[in-house]
Amino acid sequence: MTDATTTGSPAKVTVADSPESVLRRVFGYEALRPMQARVIENVLAGQDALAIMPTGSGKSMCYQLPALLWDGLTVVVSPLISLMEDQVSQLRELGAPAVFLNSTLDYQTYRRTMDRVREGAVKLLYVAPETLLRPETLVLLEQSRVVCLAIDEAHCISAWGHDFRPEYRQLSTVRERFPHAVCIALTATATPRVQQDIQRSLGIAQTDTFVASFDRENLFLAAQPRVNGLQQVLHFLDEHREESG
Known part of the structure; x- marks a missing residue:
């Protein structure tokens, strides 16, 4: 069981910090990727955002960086316990x-974590949708200064998606409960129909929707007629002996 209340050395982010300084000092990067920069600029201006970006493109940075700049709590909705624990562990190391x-979490750790949130000692709170929808969690958030609602795997909102979850659909009620909080929805999987459904459910405008290219220049597909399968494979491996991927 991981103690959710333990943190590393304070990040010491102040309201005077710029996105660039926090990116370098806390995360260790010199520059954002172009799509990350566009989304972060939008949310730091107080606008909602729907970000559709491929796996590995750094979606989590789109809410983690603003969360450290804002004076308040960012609530991150994540569908998997292992995923939220990994992200929290990485953030605490930073x-x-x-x-x-x-x-x-055991009872005492759970209550201690809630106390820290209530006291304003936390910047990012990760929860599953089921946990977020509990009355005691909503009361906790009403006692806190919620500045952002970040919804990971947002395609789960749509009944037209491949991984629909009813609890995700109910997140629109949380959105209505905290109307002044910026909403960031993120997914790597969204057809145009799913995209529109997410927009309608969360009230995110088309002008606040960011869709990255899914073209991977380092990947390609090729097909050849099979003549002698084993020999063809061995020949291919020999030709590309010094290459990776």
């Missing part, structure tokens, strides 16, 4: 005040 609430 010195960021992040915690999670889920069923792996």
Whole structure:
């Protein structure tokens, strides 16, 4: 069981910090990727965002960086316990005040984590949608200064998606409960129909929707007629002996 209340050295982010300085000092990067920069600029201006970006493109940075700049709490909705625990662990190693609430915590740790959120000692709170929708969690958030609602795997909102979850659909009620909080929805999988459904459910405008290219220049597909399968494979491997991928 991971203690959700333990953090590393304080990130020491102040309201005077710029996105660039926090990116370098906390995360260790010199520059954002173009799509990350566009989304972050939008949300730091107080606008909602729907970001459709491929796996590995750094979607989590789109809410983690603003969360460390804002004076308040960012609530991150994540569907998997393992995923939220991994992200919280990584953030704590960087010195960021992040915690999670889920069923792996014992009673005392759960209550201690809630107290830290209530006291304003936390910047990022990770929860599953089921946990977020509980009355006690909503009361906790009403006692806190929620500045952002970040919804990971947002395609789960849509009944037209491949991984629909009814609890995700109910997140629109949380959105209505905190109308002044910026909403960031993120997914790597969204057909145009699913995209429109997410927009309608969360009230995100088309002008606040960002769709990255899914073209991977380092990947290609090729097909050849099979003549002698084993020999063809061995010949191919020999030709590309010094290459990776």
